Amino acid sequence: MPLQSQTWSNLRQLLSELPRRRLRLLVFVLLASLLQGLVDVFLVALLARLVGLIAGARVEDYLPGIRVFGGGLLDQSSWLVGLLIAAFWLASMIRFGVSLMQSLLCADVWNDFVNKVYGNLVCQKYDFFVRQRTANLSEKFNRILNGISTGVISPLLLIAGNLVSVVVLLVGVVAVLGLKALAMFALILFAYVLASKVVTPYLRLASKQRIRYSRRINLLLMESLRSMREVQLYAAEKYFISRFSRDGLIAKRYDRIDRLLPDVPRLVIEPAAITVLFLVGLVPALTMGDAEAVRSAIPSLAAVLVGMLRISAPLQAMFRSVNRLRGGLPQIEDALELLSLKPVRYLIDSPGVPTPEGVMPRRFIQLKDVSFSYAPDAKQVIQGVNLTVPIGSRIALVGRTGSGKSTLAHLMLGLFQPTSGELLLDGIAVTDQEVPAWQANCAFVPQSIRLIDGSIRDNVAFGCDPEDVDDDLVWGALEAAQFDDYVSGMNYGLYTLIGENGIKLSGGQRQRLSLARAFFRGAKLLVLDEATSALDNKTENNVMQALDIVGRRCTTVVIAHRLSTVKKCDLIYEVEAGRIVHSGDFDSLCASSSSFRDMALIEEG
Structure with missing residues (x-):
C-alpha cells in the first residue's frame, strides 16, 4: 500500500538522522541478542538431555560435544544440573545486559534527536516563530521528547532484539529436536499471529481514542489554568470540572483496554500451545498404550515446553512493541518536519560574524524603501517606508493600534x-x-513582557551564566528602572523568586523588571514598545528621567500611545497603515498633522 510505503520511507529517513556511533551500538545490541538466543538453545538442549536421563529415554545427540557427559546416571545428572543452573544465570545476565543496552541506546537516541531539534529551532529566524503557533511547536517538541523515543525507537530496538532471539531459539530447538518441534512451533506461531490479527483492530482503535482524549484533557487543562481569572469571575469552575471529568473517564476507559488487549494473545496462546503440545507429542503414544514411546516423547516435550516458555516472553514483547510502533509511526512526519529544519540564522559566535563594535554605526540607522509582509502572498503591512534614526537621538513612533x-x-x-x-x-x-552582531548592540522592552520562572537576578541578567553576573551592574540596572527600592525590601533581594512569567509581581513591577533587563544589557539601541504603559504617571516620569540619563548614552526608539511619553523626543514619526505620514518634533506635528493634534487634544481632555 502507498501509505505503508510512505510510512517505512519516513521510518528510514528518521533512522538516517542517527549518528553512526548509534548504529554501531545497535549492531552490538543485536549481537548480544544473538548470544541470548544461543544460550536459550543450549538451555533447551541441556534440559532435554536431563529429562531423558531421568525418564530413562534415549535422546539423540544432535548437539556436538554432548557425549562429554559420560558415566552413570548420577554423574551425568550432576553435570547437567550444574550446567543448567549456570546457563540459567548466564541467560538472565545476558537478558539484563541486552535490556540495559537497549535502554541506554534509546536514551542516547532521545538525546540526539532532542538536541538536534532544539538546536535547529533556536537557529531559525524570528519570523518563523511569528508564523508558527507556539503551542503547536511546543506540542511537536514534546512529541519528539516522548513519542518518538517511547513510541518508535524503543519498540524498534525491542522488536529487532527479540526477533533475533526468537529466530535463533527456534532454529536451535528445531535443530536439536527435529521436524516434530518445527511443526509444533509453526502451529503455535500461526495461532499467535491469528490471535494478534483479531486483537489488533480493537487495540488500534483504543490507542487512537486514548491519544485523542488525552490531548483534549491536556488542552482543557492548559486553557483553564491560563484563564483562571476569567474562570473564577465567570463562575465557570463547574463547566471545566465537568468536561475534565467526562473526558478523563473516557480516556481512562480506553487506557484500560489499551493495556489489557496486548496480553490477550498470550493468555489464549499459552493454554492453546500446551493443548497442541500434548495432542501432537503425547496423545498418540498414550492411545497406542506404548510405554516406551511415552518415555521417549517426554524429553522432547519438556524441551519444546521450555523452548515455548523461553519464546513466549520475547513474542509478547514483540507484539507489544509492534502495537506501540503502530501508534508512534504517525508522529514521525512531525518529527521529520522539525529534524529537517536547517539552521538559517547565524549566532554571535558563528564563524565570520563580526564583533558588535564592528557593525555599530556612528551616524545613523536607516530603513530605506522598506516594505514587509508576514507571508509571500499576504498583504504588505509596511509599505515603502523611509525612516532615519540619528545615533544618540531619541525618536518616537506614534499612531493607532x-x-x-x-x-x-x-x-x-x-x-x-x-x-x-x-x-x-x-x-x-x-x-x-x-x-547577530547588530542585535548584540540592541535591547527591546515589549508591551507583552516575558519573564523566566527564576529570581530577580536571573531575569535582569537574562541569558548570562549566573557565575559571570556582576551584582553591582544588576543593582545599577534596577536603579535606572526605579525598581531598586522595591527589590531591596524583598526578603531575598536579588534572589527573590518571581514565579512563572513574573506572576508574583504586579504589571508595573514586571514592566520595570523588563526595563532593568534592557538597562543591564548596556545597549547602544534601546527600543521601548509601550514599555511604560503599565506604570503610573509618577513612576513613568521617574523612568523617563532615568532614560534622560541612561538614554543619552544610547539611541532610543519609543513606541507609545500616551503622547506625554514622547514630548521630549527629538523626532516623532506618525505611522498610519504601514506608512510614515508625518514626521517632526512634538510642536511641529501638532501644527501640521490633524490626526496627531486630535490625539494630543484627546489626551489633554
Missing part, C-alpha cells in the same frame, strides 16, 4: 527581514551574517 509601529521596530532590530528595501547602518546594508 495596528498601524505598523512595532513591525517597524522589529525591522530596525533585524528581527524581520524586509520583503523589499534595506536596513542600513551608516549607509551600509546589514547582511544576514552581521545581524
Whole structure:
C-alpha cells in the first residue's frame, strides 16, 4: 500500500538522522541478542538431555560435544544440573545486559534527536516563530521528547532484539529436536499471529481514542489554568470540572483496554500451545498404550515446553512493541518536519560574524524603501517606508493600534527581514551574517513582557551564566528602572523568586523588571514598545528621567500611545497603515498633522 510505503520511507529517513556511533551500538545490541538466543538453545538442549536421563529415554545427540557427559546416571545428572543452573544465570545476565543496552541506546537516541531539534529551532529566524503557533511547536517538541523515543525507537530496538532471539531459539530447538518441534512451533506461531490479527483492530482503535482524549484533557487543562481569572469571575469552575471529568473517564476507559488487549494473545496462546503440545507429542503414544514411546516423547516435550516458555516472553514483547510502533509511526512526519529544519540564522559566535563594535554605526540607522509582509502572498503591512534614526537621538513612533509601529521596530532590530528595501547602518546594508552582531548592540522592552520562572537576578541578567553576573551592574540596572527600592525590601533581594512569567509581581513591577533587563544589557539601541504603559504617571516620569540619563548614552526608539511619553523626543514619526505620514518634533506635528493634534487634544481632555 502507498501509505505503508510512505510510512517505512519516513521510518528510514528518521533512522538516517542517527549518528553512526548509534548504529554501531545497535549492531552490538543485536549481537548480544544473538548470544541470548544461543544460550536459550543450549538451555533447551541441556534440559532435554536431563529429562531423558531421568525418564530413562534415549535422546539423540544432535548437539556436538554432548557425549562429554559420560558415566552413570548420577554423574551425568550432576553435570547437567550444574550446567543448567549456570546457563540459567548466564541467560538472565545476558537478558539484563541486552535490556540495559537497549535502554541506554534509546536514551542516547532521545538525546540526539532532542538536541538536534532544539538546536535547529533556536537557529531559525524570528519570523518563523511569528508564523508558527507556539503551542503547536511546543506540542511537536514534546512529541519528539516522548513519542518518538517511547513510541518508535524503543519498540524498534525491542522488536529487532527479540526477533533475533526468537529466530535463533527456534532454529536451535528445531535443530536439536527435529521436524516434530518445527511443526509444533509453526502451529503455535500461526495461532499467535491469528490471535494478534483479531486483537489488533480493537487495540488500534483504543490507542487512537486514548491519544485523542488525552490531548483534549491536556488542552482543557492548559486553557483553564491560563484563564483562571476569567474562570473564577465567570463562575465557570463547574463547566471545566465537568468536561475534565467526562473526558478523563473516557480516556481512562480506553487506557484500560489499551493495556489489557496486548496480553490477550498470550493468555489464549499459552493454554492453546500446551493443548497442541500434548495432542501432537503425547496423545498418540498414550492411545497406542506404548510405554516406551511415552518415555521417549517426554524429553522432547519438556524441551519444546521450555523452548515455548523461553519464546513466549520475547513474542509478547514483540507484539507489544509492534502495537506501540503502530501508534508512534504517525508522529514521525512531525518529527521529520522539525529534524529537517536547517539552521538559517547565524549566532554571535558563528564563524565570520563580526564583533558588535564592528557593525555599530556612528551616524545613523536607516530603513530605506522598506516594505514587509508576514507571508509571500499576504498583504504588505509596511509599505515603502523611509525612516532615519540619528545615533544618540531619541525618536518616537506614534499612531493607532495596528498601524505598523512595532513591525517597524522589529525591522530596525533585524528581527524581520524586509520583503523589499534595506536596513542600513551608516549607509551600509546589514547582511544576514552581521545581524547577530547588530542585535548584540540592541535591547527591546515589549508591551507583552516575558519573564523566566527564576529570581530577580536571573531575569535582569537574562541569558548570562549566573557565575559571570556582576551584582553591582544588576543593582545599577534596577536603579535606572526605579525598581531598586522595591527589590531591596524583598526578603531575598536579588534572589527573590518571581514565579512563572513574573506572576508574583504586579504589571508595573514586571514592566520595570523588563526595563532593568534592557538597562543591564548596556545597549547602544534601546527600543521601548509601550514599555511604560503599565506604570503610573509618577513612576513613568521617574523612568523617563532615568532614560534622560541612561538614554543619552544610547539611541532610543519609543513606541507609545500616551503622547506625554514622547514630548521630549527629538523626532516623532506618525505611522498610519504601514506608512510614515508625518514626521517632526512634538510642536511641529501638532501644527501640521490633524490626526496627531486630535490625539494630543484627546489626551489633554
